[in-house]
Amino acid sequence: MTTFRFESRPSLLSMATVAGPDEAKGPLGEKFDQVVPDLWVGQKSWEQAEQELLARAGQTLLVKENLTAADVDLMVGGDLLDQLVTTHFASRTLDIPTFGMFSACATLTASLAVAAMAVDAGYGQKVLVTVASHHHAAERQYRYPVELGIQKPATAQWTATGAAAFLIGKGGPVVVREATPGRVVDYGVKDPFDMGGAMAPAARDTLLRHLQDTGRTVKDYDAIFTGDLAAVGSTLFRDLLKEEGVQVEGIHHDCGLILYDRSSQKAVQAGGSGAACSGLVTAAHIIPGLLSGEWRRVLLLATGALHSPTTYRQGESIPCIAHGVVLERAEAP
């Protein structure tokens, strides 16, 4: 039994997003709090630009809620860059005690789970959850500098540029009901241009364990969102589940397929990815759908690929993970 059920009903009090120019052109473009016109964000390096995105998301949330840093007990979050420099450098500005988490693109749900635990264990404190990623910073670190113009196969995904911040506490309209931490699953995929395919088995593993732990079926969810399996991984995820007799067609959506319009934004290839991908979609699409009554209970299964450039060059496969979090409208039973 590895699913944590949060009895004290930790919930979402507020959120804020800052999105890059490509994300602004996608279907959710109108729904972000702030959009930056270019990838520099007024900074001198991609790394500083990513920090600026995150600092702005955090500050936007504090301003929205009329809070100062001293009102927030803890910041939990992560990013894709080595040593989580985005999170930690931005945290200097935000000045909130910080736990850095790394599950690659699954960092959002790991952080939401820890925030919910902190609120559950700490009796009502306010915890800020943050994620960020930056297309150019991630490409240079993980693959090639974008300036080289290396062609990518159709299975490749587009690392989202943006940052999202969520404030978890007590009494908000969307409850973090349960969390199912993921196991590391490795199917031997070695291609860093096929993250969706590598991650799909991890998403399956966490979904099946979650259903077993909770005694539910997929029909008990109005929607199941994977983090960023994108086109290739989403198909594989549904096929893998079919083999287990679990049918998610119509219920399953993928954040990597929601953030961009693949028909007009062809550069994103198979779809979006990056720690900010599920962050932006959760804030601009999933939470609004829960608030509007479109859904009452959703399962968010952010997915992450856990290789490093070093392990890739050493010929290692790509271990993956998916952490699940159940979000419910506060009045749901």
Place this chain on the structure above:
Amino acid sequence: MTTFRFESRPSLLSMATVAGPDEAKGPLGEKFDQVVPDLWVGQKSWEQAEQELLARAGQTLLVKENLTAADVDLMVGGDLLDQLVTTHFASRTLDIPTFGMFSACATLTASLAVAAMAVDAGYGQKVLVTVASHHHAAERQYRYPVELGIQKPATAQWTATGAAAFLIGKGGPVVVREATPGRVVDYGVKDPFDMGGAMAPAARDTLLRHLQDTGRTVKDYDAIFTGDLAAVGSTLFRDLLKEEGVQVEGIHHDCGLILYDRSSQKAVQAGGSGAACSGLVTAAHIIPGLLSGEWRRVLLLATGALHSPTTYRQGESIPCIAHGVVLERAEAP
């Protein structure tokens, strides 16, 4: 108020350590569960060697307690390598749901805090906390490959080779009483060969906030252990506290000065560091001291430097962090 007090008394059920050859030659050499004769640990790369250390520490703990992976609900931990590959690759073998944490050498106390929260929120589950580091893997990633023979200044510290695993649950003899997450503190130090000096202000910040939150003075602790400030950072830490009117002479110890015998192990220069440093010292020295009755209440303040090789090359300073955890003998009031 950023100190979490764990009312359900999460506690240490078991622990296990695997140490490298230099650590075995230090004062705690006899107290590790397992010692490896060389830095390869039977593997082909330093990265694989580090994974093997961690997998062995986890397996040793499970065997000691006659547990299988299925008995453990969650693994929380981290290491120094990019994308936490040590933790995540080892987790494939251990097969326990995993939250990767990164606070550099302060990862132990961040992970202990999250484990305590998980037990507190989850009503008695078993959570495995792990940390690992490897001298050669860390040096190559952060500074230079050891094989280059680059000379280091006397302020440099020695990244420990080893891994430590701790099982947190209910009913054990040492209680995780409180946790004070650290803020990111940056005094503008840019020298990656002076980590202790960079980290000392972060340790001061967390200690002062912890005392304010708990209403205690340093005299309420039998011992205060910093993670790995080593010789330079420890002196600075005590001097910085003196400026605040806080006297920790005689109470303050540093894991980086306990792990090695600097008089005979001159290569360690100012002392030990690395995520495994505070892990090995906690398991082989601090917990045994609590169990034997030498101390009743200790504050463990692991310290971490949060730069990356990229930010260093970009001329950025080194932000640092220290997370505090209070450990008490179970019968303490």
